[in-house]
Amino acid sequence: MSFPSQPEEQALHxxxxxRDSLAWEDVFKVFMDPIIAGLxxxxxxxxxxxxxxxxxxxxxxLNDPERYVPDKARLHIYLAQAARKRTVDxxxxxxxxxxxxxxxxxxxxxxxxxxxxxxxxxxxxxxMADRLAQQPLTETDHHVIKLVMEGERSTHVLxxxxxxxxxxxxxxRREVKRNRDRLMKVLGRLRKEDSDV
Amino acid sequence: xxxxxxxxxxxxxxxxxxxxLAFVFEQYRQLExxxxxxxxxxxxxxxxxxxxMSLCRKPEGDTRREQVTAIAERHGVTPLSLAxxxxxxxxxxxxxxxxxxxxxxxxxxxxxxxxxxxxxxDDEPTP
Numbered sequence: 001m002s003f004p005s006q007p008e009e010q011a012l013h014x015x016x017x018x019r020d021s022l023a024w025e026d027v028f029k030v031f032m033d034p035i036i037a038g039l040x041x042x043x044x045x046x047x048x049x050x051x052x053x054x055x056x057x058x059x060x061x062l063n064d065p066e067r068y069v070p071d072k073a074r075l076h077i078y079l080a081q082a083a084r085k086r087t088v089d090x091x092x093x094x095x096x097x098x099x100x101x102x103x104x105x106x107x108x109x110x111x112x113x114x115x116x117x118x119x120x121x122x123x124x125x126x127x128m129a130d131r132l133a134q135q136p137l138t139e140t141d142h143h144v145i146k147l148v149m150e151g152e153r154s155t156h157v158l159x160x161x162x163x164x165x166x167x168x169x170x171x172x173r174r175e176v177k178r179n180r181d182r183l184m185k186v187l188g189r190l191r192k193e194d195s196d197v
Numbered sequence: 198x199x200x201x202x203x204x205x206x207x208x209x210x211x212x213x214x215x216x217x218l219a220f221v222f223e224q225y226r227q228l229e230x231x232x233x234x235x236x237x238x239x240x241x242x243x244x245x246x247x248x249x250m251s252l253c254r255k256p257e258g259d260t261r262r263e264q265v266t267a268i269a270e271r272h273g274v275t276p277l278s279l280a281x282x283x284x285x286x287x288x289x290x291x292x293x294x295x296x297x298x299x300x301x302x303x304x305x306x307x308x309x310x311x312x313x314x315x316x317x318x319d320d321e322p323t324p
Contacts, residue, residue, distance in 0.1 A: 021264040022271060024217070025252040032203050055207045059214055062254070121284070125291035132292075149293035153227065184230055191285060 001034050003076040013075055016065045024062050031058060035080045045087060053086035054079075131190050137183075145183050200245055208251035218268070219251035224286045240274045240282075250274070256283065 004012070012030065015023035032054055039050035057079055061068060068078050132145070144161050152158060155169075158176045167175075211219030226236055237247045250272045256264035265283070269276040 019254060019258060021218075021254040021256050021268055024254040025249060028203075028207055028252050032207070033201060036203065051203045051206060052210075055203065055210050058207075059210065063214065063216070121287045121291050124288050128288060129292055146293070148228070149289055151224075151227070181230055184228065187289075188229065191288075 009075040057082040208248040
């Protein structure tokens with residue numbers, strides 16, 4: 001369990017900068033085990049905290065690789081030091097939870113999509129929205145579809161949007177699932193019709 | 198060789214990063230109501246392969262097709278099935294955004310549905 005050579009680290013960093021999809025997976029493969037092993041040697045350091053901290057700093061690096069300056073330190077040192085700092089950051093869990101709770105639709109960014117792809121996707125989405133509007137669905141159904149597409153997963157919120165009466169939790173959950181599945185089937189059918197055109 | 202115990206945690210953590218395949222897979226699973234096993238079956242791969250693939254960056258940009266192919270080849274899945282999932286999630290995300298009306302808080306599909314109801318051609322909801 002050792003770190004790669006400096007040229008190997010540099011080559012991997014350059015692949016990350018070039019937005020090479022597989023480089024992300026390779027960063028995990030190369031750095032996770034040795035960094036966790038190093039952190040876990042510290043007194044009072046749990047394996048789980050070391051693992052979570054390392055995962056967090058690797059995602060931070062991958063999200064903004066330009067922040068790493070190769071002239072200042074080797075990549076594995078940069079990551080290991082950040083992970084060590086992270087293990088003592090008591091606010092980590094709150095920040096992670098906040099990130100997870102961000103609204104799906106609001107955070108799905110399209111800015112890096114090439115104009116051609118972006119246009120095609122927009123055209124298809126518009127076509128699908130038009131077809132969806134022509135479906136024999138109620139206004140409530142359309143509202144629920146919108147919520148689901150925005151990433152809403154709460155049984156309570158969806159039940160309210162569906163106008164379901166108060167009932168036992170398991171019954172409510174089953175009803176929400178049944179309704180949701182019905183609407184998702186409509187979407188699935190539209191998607192299939194669209195791809196058949 | 199067995200998988201490292203951090204793999205599942207890393208893949209799950211990636212679901213909150215919009216640029217990962219983990220995010221794309223999770224959105225697709227939610228939209229289609231699929232379990233991880235269902236998704237693995239759709240891609241014709243194992244759960245472990247799905248986890249490794251989840252760590253990859255979402256293909257985009259000018260080399261999007263090449264990246265889809267490279268990911269598919271490394272993980273032994275067909276590029277077409279991976280590309281189809283990516284496209285579906287992107288379309289749905291765009292659709293979700295296009296349905297927002299910032300000023301009135303009313304979605305485009307809701308307005309269209311209201312028009313249809315006003316015209317009196319809304320009989321029964323889909324069974």
